[in-house]
Amino acid sequence: MKIYQVKDYQEMSLKTAEIIAAQVILKPDSLLGLATGSTPLGAYQLLVKWCQEGLLDFSKVTTINLDEYQGLPETSDQSYVYFMRKHLFDHINIDRNRTFLPDGMEPDREKACRDYNELLKTLGKTDLQLLGLGHNGHIGFNEPGSYFEKETHCVKLSERTRSANRRFFSSEEEVPHYAFTMGIQNIMNAHHILLAVSGEAKAEMVKEAFFGPITPAVPASVLQLHDHFTLVADEAALSKCEKESLAMEE
Numbered sequence: 218m219k220i221y222q223v224k225d226y227q228e229m230s231l232k233t234a235e236i237i238a239a240q241v242i243l244k245p246d247s248l249l250g251l252a253t254g255s256t257p258l259g260a261y262q263l264l265v266k267w268c269q270e271g272l273l274d275f276s277k278v279t280t281i282n283l284d285e286y287q288g289l290p291e292t293s294d295q296s297y298v299y300f301m302r303k304h305l306f307d308h309i310n311i312d313r314n315r316t317f318l319p320d321g322m323e324p325d326r327e328k329a330c331r332d333y334n335e336l337l338k339t340l341g342k343t344d345l346q347l348l349g350l351g352h353n354g355h356i357g358f359n360e361p362g363s364y365f366e367k368e369t370h371c372v373k374l375s376e377r378t379r380s381a382n383r384r385f386f387s388s389e390e391e392v393p394h395y396a397f398t399m400g401i402q403n404i405m406n407a408h409h410i411l412l413a414v415s416g417e418a419k420a421e422m423v424k425e426a427f428f429g430p431i432t433p434a435v436p437a438s439v440l441q442l443h444d445h446f447t448l449v450a451d452e453a454a455l456s457k458c459e460k461e462s463l464a465m466e467e
């Protein structure tokens with residue numbers, strides 16, 4: 218594990234965007250695994266800016282997202298496909314046909330997962346997988362207790378996750394109960410995994426996930442086993458970690 222200790226959300230966004238940009242510059246036809254949530258927003262804004270300034274070229278890039286709610290159409294401003302278009306795809310020179318998310322509107326859950334999993338296999342190993350960290354340690358929508366061996370599957374969202382994501386919806390009832398997500402096995406298959414995290418609310422979880430035991434009770438803890446895992450975390454997110462353990466991972 219390589220840790221970049223940064224000052225705040227802004228610096229976390231800059232470092233995250235730089236690592237993604239470096240990937241695209243070094244390998245223009247990269248397969249990028251992307252994430253939603255508030256964590257990557259600042260990084261996406263920088264990527265948009267650099268692309269518009271002509272510093273970055275996404276024309277040969279393919280993207281594959283971690284997850285999608287079940288039952289939200291792509292016109293819903295809460296669906297992840299809408300999020301990705303609004304915050305990234307609509308503003309960069311990417312070929313829309315090479316941007317993939319699970320099909321949230323597929324009524325047959327098994328089919329939706331099977332199709333996405335097959336797609337992942339066809340596309341091959343992800344070059345760089347971006348992740349955020351759920352308050353309960355989830356990655357994608359792999360909730361606590363998820364088997365590490367799982368591939369793409371449908372998840373019943375925990376109440377903790379539903380209430381954490383409630384802020385984006387106008388009422389509690391609107392928050393979906395199910396989502397499709399890449400499984401931990403799919404995530405771990407990437408050549409390089411980059412997890413960005415910011416803020417004190419995640420500090421306890423950062424300590425548990427990256428300096429505690431590896432257990433399905435804390436899905437992100439599995440990342441400790443990956444041979445190319447980078448953590449970009451700000452001071453607040455690292456505030457519960459011991460200085461000595463941090464120094465060893467720098």
Ligand code: GLP
Nearest residue numbers: 253254255256349350351357358
């Ligand atoms: C959601 C997403 C995750 C994301 C997490 C954290 O549940 N499925 O992929 O990492 O939220 O979100 P945030 O970055 O807003 O804290």
